[in-house]
Amino acid sequence: MSERLEGTEEVAPGRGAGLEFLVENDDALAALVNVIAVIGDNEYFLGRRVSEWASSGPLLESAAACAAITQDKLGHSRAIYALLEELPWANRPSGLQGEVDRSRRYSVSFLDDPLPSWSSVVAALAFVAPALNTLLAAVERSSYDALARRAHRILDEEKLTSAYGEGLVRQISYEERGRRLFQERVDDILPEMLLWFGPEGEGGIEAMKAEGLISQNNEEMRQSYLDRLMPLLEGCGIEVPGVKRSEDDTRWEYGELEWAKWNQLQRRLER
Amino acid sequence: MRPVDNYEVFTARPPDAPLRHNGNVRGSEPVDAAVYAHLMYDEWRWREMFVVPSREIVKVIRPK
Numbered sequence: 260m261s262e263r264l265e266g267t268e269e270v271a272p273g274r275g276a277g278l279e280f281l282v283e284n285d286d287a288l289a290a291l292v293n294v295i296a297v298i299g300d301n302e303y304f305l306g307r308r309v310s311e312w313a314s315s316g317p318l319l320e321s322a323a324a325c326a327a328i329t330q331d332k333l334g335h336s337r338a339i340y341a342l343l344e345e346l347p348w349a350n351r352p353s354g355l356q357g358e359v360d361r362s363r364r365y366s367v368s369f370l371d372d373p374l375p376s377w378s379s380v381v382a383a384l385a386f387v388a389p390a391l392n393t394l395l396a397a398v399e400r401s402s403y404d405a406l407a408r409r410a411h412r413i414l415d416e417e418k419l420t421s422a423y424g425e426g427l428v429r430q431i432s433y434e435e436r437g438r439r440l441f442q443e444r445v446d447d448i449l450p451e452m453l454l455w456f457g458p459e460g461e462g463g464i465e466a467m468k469a470e471g472l473i474s475q476n477n478e479e480m481r482q483s484y485l486d487r488l489m490p491l492l493e494g495c496g497i498e499v500p501g502v503k504r505s506e507d508d509t510r511w512e513y514g515e516l517e518w519a520k521w522n523q524l525q526r527r528l529e530r
Numbered sequence: 531m532r533p534v535d536n537y538e539v540f541t542a543r544p545p546d547a548p549l550r551h552n553g554n555v556r557g558s559e560p561v562d563a564a565v566y567a568h569l570m571y572d573e574w575r576w577r578e579m580f581v582v583p584s585r586e587i588v589k590v591i592r593p594k
Binding site for chain 1: 561572
């Protein structure tokens with residue numbers, strides 16, 4: 260029996276009362292659940308890893324910014340995780356409240372352990388955050404309205420964090436030593452982030468696109484990501500071996516990606 | 531490390547309230563200072579916020 264006052268369901272439906280999202284295509288629904296878990300886990304672990312630097316950034320200002328970003332990222336993960344409970348899919352992953360709540364992680368392996376250096380923090384904010392924003396932009400007009408609304412709100416809040424991440428890259432690259440340390444992190448993280456968008460023509464993403472759940476396919480997202488990232492890196496003198504514009508200047512070329520090391524379900528490198 | 535400058539932070543909140551001086555932040559460029567100010571002085575939903583390079587402020591009366 261409902262605990263709500265009689266008659267209030269009609270004007271203020273409770274959770275699950277007629278709000279269940281239905282999509283006929285099981286492949287699309289499975290991919291949607293996966294994408295939500297992937298966004299949630301990456302937001303969660305990015306927030307958690309940045310929080311560990313909230314008392315030790317190189318400037319008081321950067322430490323305070325880490326605390327603010329942590330608050331944002333953990334808030335985003337909670338907003339996104341709530342969607343998992345509403346989707347009609349058996350054995351869906353649960354949201355994380357703590358690092359060891361669930362053994363299977365849907366976050367990039369770069370965030371598995373505490374970030375060991377400030378250059379790693381800069382790399383996480385400069386590479387993982389824009390990748391998440393690229394995916395969120397692709398679902399901002401999703402036919403799953405609850406996801407679209409959350410993506411829109413997160414992207415609005417991310418404008419500031421994106422500017423901060425870009426500023427950190429310019430800051431750390433200013434001197435040779437910082438640039439060299441950051442370059443090492445770039446060499447480490449970029450291959451995983453290029454894989455993160457999935458192989459071209461991935462069944463689940465194609466099914467989501469056909470259902471209007473996402474607006475870009477794997478390759479379109481990867482190209483959007485590189486459009487965001489490459490001008491910043493090139494402007495800071497960071498080398499990105501193997502990534503260059505095509506001869507006709509219509510797309511980024513990046514060579515062969517190591518799909519054999521890629522875990523498609525968890526969207527992470529097997530290490 | 532890239533050199534940082536000091537920026538003064540000014541905000542206004544209620545309608546028609548004048549700007550007030552909140553404090554300062556350090557940043558390598560104006561956009562960094564703006565981001566830091568927004569993140570560090572977020573105790574209210576400000577109506578206006580400005581950052582001004584401290585070196586651009588003309589001191590008319592100096593403390594003795």
